[in-house]
């Protein structure tokens with residue numbers, strides 16, 4: 001059931017509007033004035049007509065987040081967040097350092113993975129970006145285990161014995177010595193980068209610093225359009241979605 005204060009999504013195949021059920025009237029882009037009291041007590045998934053449009057009332061989800069989240073820097077694609085969590089073996093209770101909150105898409109996915117017992121320490125250089133990320137993380141309901149900090153993830157961090165160190169920043173190689181100090185033995189370093197030049201430089205620096213079990217991949221999701229009598233790949237598919245490079249810190253890596 002929807003309660004006062006909840007965030008909801010008014011969704012149909014053409015739009016996804018984020019709305020807080022504050023109990024007051026709100027102006028919603030494309031819809032005009034909406035009395036949010038009418039949603040209180042409604043089951044999630046309900047259908048509703050507003051103006052000349054029909055909507056389903058949904059809980060904000062990570063899968064749909066790109067459709068409604070507040071935009072700052074370019075977000076990572078949701079499918080990539082799952083691969084990152086898998087490649088770093090991140091699980092409930094883990095403690096992670098993240099570099100570059102951006103709009104908070106990856107932050108939210110990491111927070112969901114570590115759960116209430118874990119922690120995500122996010123370093124973001126630009127305060128305004130951290131504010132965008134904060135709004136998105138809280139809207140999605142994942143703020144409880146989050147420790148956001150304005151700062152440089154390549155600097156002298158206070159965290160120790162971290163299970164993973166994940167960065168989405170332009171110069172991941174600059175974060176490797178810090179990661180070596182902050183990670184526990186067996187912890188994973190992972191960088192997400194959009195170009196092969198960054199892959200090469202990161203990979204070489206990881207090898208030079210003694211990271212083990214290095215792996216690099218490109219993940220492209222190919223969505224399908226399913227119609228009666230015709231099933232084909234979507235024309236909207238991404239041609240390129242960045243690369244991930246991961247490695248394991250073993251004891252004896254950079255001190």
Ligand SMILES: C[S@@+](CC[C@H](N)C(=O)[O-])C[C@H]1O[C@@H](n2cnc3c(N)ncnc32)[C@H](O)[C@@H]1O
Nearest residue numbers: 076100102103104105106124125152153168169
């Ligand atoms: C592409 S965005 C990250 C997007 C984010 N992963 C998401 O899914 O929304 C990169 C972010 O890294 C931040 N950044 C760049 N270098 C950094 C550093 N050395 N330490 C901390 N943040 C950094 C930028 O300010 C920017 O907000």
